[in-house]
Amino acid sequence: MRIGILTGGGDCPGLNAAIRSAFYRARKYGYETVAIYDGWKGLIEGGHTEVMKEADVKDIYNFGGTILGSSRTNPYKIENGEKQVLENIKKHKLDAVIAIGGEDTLGVAAKLHKAGVKIVGIPKTVDHDLSETDYTIGFDTALNVAAESIDRLHTTAKSHNRVMIVEIMGRHAGWLTLMAGIAGGAHIILIPEKKVNIDKVCEKVLERKKRGERYTIIAVSEGIEMEGHGKEKKKLDAFGHIPLTDQGLARTLQALIAEKTGMDVKAMVLGHLLRGGAPNAYDRITAAKIGASAVDYIKEKKFGMMTGVNGGKVTPVALEKAVAKLKTVKEEDFELLEALME
């Protein structure tokens, strides 16, 4: 048995723990593990693969990133993409494939499974927006990095009587912002699931100032939408009453809030800090668990499945179901968690 393994989409801490664990579990069963480099790209055209050796993985349980490299290449968005992938799987004599990734990577896996590939998926996303699993690799570490970063910003915001905006990853789901905001003691939290009324935000800022609070920290997801405007994506074209050209969200908010409140406002984008560095203990352990389980699934011929974690146990979820819809923050989740903010 030769198992190909790849990581797709944005990297994050914990991927290597899963890769390592899959290697050892495979070795235990007498299987060979083949590194597929740079995500689906490694199975397109010539492809790029290599048989894995213990020396490659032995020390990587606490390394950030992925030793397999990653890419956002989607074979279904490339002409003959699927065909090339199927040919390369044959050419490299891969009996099965483990794909580690988020919605996009696992969506490809679901389709390849339909096309006959013996495939198992492992959930990974710092956005935490996969609907059929409580755990996704990278989220808990990113959450801690974000919360610690917000911690750092309190003293400087307070010393200067400032409004401090912290932009956090999350295009469609606000989990990371919501949880980091609460953990980091943010005073206002803005997420994609709740349309933002900038006037109400400014009112809250001014109301805090009025009752003597020296500063306000606002945690905001990169993917928020504002009332009276179109969806504020990375390209912020026509913004409305303030003309902006690709200013980025944080800076746009900074300008708007400064204008409306007359306060000193600073903004920072946590960006790739959230994807870097060593995984924390929970990510190391759980990523390792589901990495090993993926090999178990292959042994047990549970193809087309994702190694979900539900109620603390690794549970198989059909890939097709896993990518059918995103898990976003519901009104009641927001209310429940917001109640902890006071």
Next chain:
Amino acid sequence: MRIGILTGGGDCPGLNAAIRSAFYRARKYGYETVAIYDGWKGLIEGGHTEVMKEADVKDIYNFGGTILGSSRTNPYKIENGEKQVLENIKKHKLDAVIAIGGEDTLGVAAKLHKAGVKIVGIPKTVDHDLSETDYTIGFDTALNVAAESIDRLHTTAKSHNRVMIVEIMGRHAGWLTLMAGIAGGAHIILIPEKKVNIDKVCEKVLERKKRGERYTIIAVSEGIEMEGHGKEKKKLDAFGHIPLTDQGLARTLQALIAEKTGMDVKAMVLGHLLRGGAPNAYDRITAAKIGASAVDYIKEKKFGMMTGVNGGKVTPVALEKAVAKLKTVKEEDFELLEALME
């Protein structure tokens, strides 16, 4: 409504997040919160309580320790202890009590409930050995501190071809040692639930050396038992073939393994580092959640209950049941997790 709140047993990060959250939830309902100082001690004899104000709790969501102080005082081990507690509850006009603690503190709470006190418990223990909840305040933070400490020890052990023993808290349950050992890349893990055969440990150390590994890291719970010996408690009286007087476990193992393997062995005890410092994001958020839920339980008259967390949701568990038996590591848990160690 006046709610008294206390923390008992060993302190840990996350207690303050729960206290703060209970205060704000109570205020929302128009209830008053009363600090009971130093655990059950604060309700014995004169007692020591004070009405809590927002300024006391506002900034403490990420502070380690407990602003209420703690003690290991158990009223049921003191003459007239229960009577004094009941009288002080009356004297301080407490309509209900929230007790945050582990098996011992919650055991007292269960008995007081039987004696008529309107009480709710919140689970806390770095040992993670409460049977009816997936979450206990302090465990996840302690796990990360322990794992990061083990991380630090790799380079120094390797540079010197050493065996490095790391003693970790855990009298009856090995959860913290097992999880931290795996997360930190320990090579051998010894826990109270599995009798330790020191000769087999040394064999494994020598086997590693033989196949070229420069070093071995051993994670060990403070409460392990050794084959051929009595339970190795904190007082290590008669140890057997090597006479020791109160050497402590780590040092005893150091001597034994050095003698049997002829290798350079160092030992360190993580001790109170595991209880210190700021809680991590998961502890901040979840402690806050169950702190608020405890007040909800009081409002809903769910007395005699503990705010357990199961399958990701806060769920009421009868205190009596919660303290009936400890949650220890089962053979299958150990095997499952040990399989990630290779």
Next chain:
Amino acid sequence: MRIGILTGGGDCPGLNAAIRSAFYRARKYGYETVAIYDGWKGLIEGGHTEVMKEADVKDIYNFGGTILGSSRTNPYKIENGEKQVLENIKKHKLDAVIAIGGEDTLGVAAKLHKAGVKIVGIPKTVDHDLSETDYTIGFDTALNVAAESIDRLHTTAKSHNRVMIVEIMGRHAGWLTLMAGIAGGAHIILIPEKKVNIDKVCEKVLERKKRGERYTIIAVSEGIEMEGHGKEKKKLDAFGHIPLTDQGLARTLQALIAEKTGMDVKAMVLGHLLRGGAPNAYDRITAAKIGASAVDYIKEKKFGMMTGVNGGKVTPVALEKAVAKLKTVKEEDFELLEALME
């Protein structure tokens, strides 16, 4: 003796250690310490001061920010500013003043000294650009935060074959970028003191790619100047905001390098993370030392002096000399340190 104490300019970790230490040294001599709030602003118009008590400072040795608040208010840029300051000093019966800050704050102090105020300065700047002292409060902590942030970015840049730009504070001096870049293993370092030729930067990026390096990290000071362009410094508006027509340096570089190399380029701005959080050990100790020395200088009537640190010893430097010129990176410093980068 009543000593007023203030902090001016951008806050940073270590200020509170200096304030605390000054308080205790003053108390030892029987002097009273008066908090002047929000920098020079606290001595303008009505002013805002308060007598300091032990409870205010006891626990702040490792707190970030400044309990005194800060501002960028410069009395010499305000009509009658000096006059108001002199009057408020008299009104609040301050016999002497300690001003903690960078070039701007100490420049004001130098002028006030000429105007007869008994003043001592304490050097603070994360830019490290004060010429007459080896130590400035905040630099060492900011350096470590910056280096650790760059550490985190390696794995994610490598996983994705990326160029990663890290923008670091430093308007006129590149010390922080240069040192953090070297400590963090950056591959290219761009500082204000050396005009940047973007084509040469791109050549180096491509040369690295050619010899098989998967990624390149570029550390860049916010204040760099590019050949063929005007000074790319940020033009700030009244609130210190980047005006809406300005893309920001990091984003400009990102676009330019992506265009010229055809590579995936990401950018991040460390910004206020560098000013936040707890001071490290060196900053705690040295800030405390010079905080105490400032009071000693007052006792010894060494007015108009700054508590410089040179060759490891606290040495008095005339304020006028201290602010006469900035300490920037010299060609030989750059070469010496750049030689460590390979």
Next chain:
Amino acid sequence: MRIGILTGGGDCPGLNAAIRSAFYRARKYGYETVAIYDGWKGLIEGGHTEVMKEADVKDIYNFGGTILGSSRTNPYKIENGEKQVLENIKKHKLDAVIAIGGEDTLGVAAKLHKAGVKIVGIPKTVDHDLSETDYTIGFDTALNVAAESIDRLHTTAKSHNRVMIVEIMGRHAGWLTLMAGIAGGAHIILIPEKKVNIDKVCEKVLERKKRGERYTIIAVSEGIEMEGHGKEKKKLDAFGHIPLTDQGLARTLQALIAEKTGMDVKAMVLGHLLRGGAPNAYDRITAAKIGASAVDYIKEKKFGMMTGVNGGKVTPVALEKAVAKLKTVKEEDFELLEALME
């Protein structure tokens, strides 16, 4: 030119930064670098050396420990030790040797220089007790780890009204304990240079309790001497183990202080945590600087010298002078720094 390089004595963070930097500087000059493994041991008997390649050092600037391994082997304490070293230097065709270590390692280097070896030393010690240099590899990182550990212990000590003893490395010199104690807010600091009167320590503990302080943190060097007792240093056996009859210093103090004050006393030994993990920014940069300088000295034929750092500049110091006497804490240093403790 073939340069052998070795690390001797206890490992610490920063060694690899120096090794890496020496490799690159040597390569720049067209020199070959030869790894000598496990300290002087690598030049005794058969010896163990290997030509270094870029891949060995490229990524190690922020790795703890030493890729060369280390040992406490001293050729002058072994029969024919010097002869073997000289022969192996000849056999391995080493034109020069760089020895990185503390007093012991550099003492050997000084003697070998007299015996004709072209040798340069690099100072390394977490104890900071080398007299002719302001900088020694590892000290600043150990200081920060120690200070952060003490930070963690405050909350738990305070929550339980405890005396917390923290034992820190330092056999003959108290620098690390003194500086970490001040940075970490310890209330009592005990160092080898000042005989300890345990009754006075207890008086101070009780005096603190009396004025309402809930807890006391005592930072103590492993090498302190107590009045009325013999030197309480650890007597180590052949493997460096504490003999079984020895309680260890921290535990002895714990027992004594608990008995004399009637308070709850806990003790912890930071031990090898201080030698582990990644070097901080200052250690990375300065170790790299003196690593490169050591190669420069060889080029410039400055043999028998140590790369000292004085007044911020790398300055050559005769090895013989460098090891002539230890730099211990003087009464005035102690007083100066103790004044910051209040």
